[in-house]
Amino acid sequence: MADMSKIGKEYPAVIWEVERGKIREMATAIGDSNLIFRDKAAAVKEGYKDTPITPTYLTVPAMGGGNMLTLVGDLGINFAMVLHGEEEYEFLGDIYPGDVITGKCRIVNIEEKTTKKGSKMDLVTTEVLYKNQRGEDVARARTVIVERK
């Protein structure tokens, strides 16, 4: 099973530049036609400084930025057997294109569970606090990943 001694471990910060095109790409993949995620002028008209991030955009720095793969590699988890258990985002400040956000991933908990059907799984809970280029806290992400055994 996963290495319990890694509870509390913090990984090096991932630095991620937020790009307008990536926000649009995420909205397109979801099939969300809301113009505020696609067009700066439309977003400004609705009171934003620029196109805001979609509610689930922070999966991009987590996956594309490498935090999740670093974690999976360090814990010796088989990525092919990983399912997503839970995800929570707390939005503490604005995040716009051009912002450079920094997120440190920390392991909050690791536990082993047995399902009703008797199959075993490891649950790993992580937390990432994202700060922007001005050092302001802008978001917190809490993730539970499940490794099927």
Add this chain to the structure above:
Amino acid sequence: MAQDLYFEDVQVGQAMPSLTKGPVAKLQLVMYAGASGDFNPLHTDDDFAKAVGMPGVIAHGMLIMGFVGQAITDWIPRKNLKKLGVRFAGMTFPGETITVTGAVTDKRKENGSNLITCEVTAADQNGGVKVSGSFVAALPSRG
């Protein structure tokens, strides 16, 4: 697109407008893999998915959470969304149609903010729950 929604106009028990998405297509999973950077082949490669015990590719849970996010920001302006948390309860397969529903469970004034909490669920055409969770939004006041 979402119109301003005022704290005074929202009542506990009130339903949020539902949003139906899909059917989820394999092409959408490829698009989502590229957009998110989650290239686990479980979502894009049927042979791989079968080799790890699935009937075929499954959707990224985050895509379904994305549907939930869309349902929320179609109703409440993005800037008002303060927190969104979900549990992934079931796998979504290509061809399934997903409907997001929700209802207001609490409203309160806290540190000068007018907050509402809503429960949300994303379920398939047979009522099978894929995602359940809740969100918190801070709404403007008419006062």
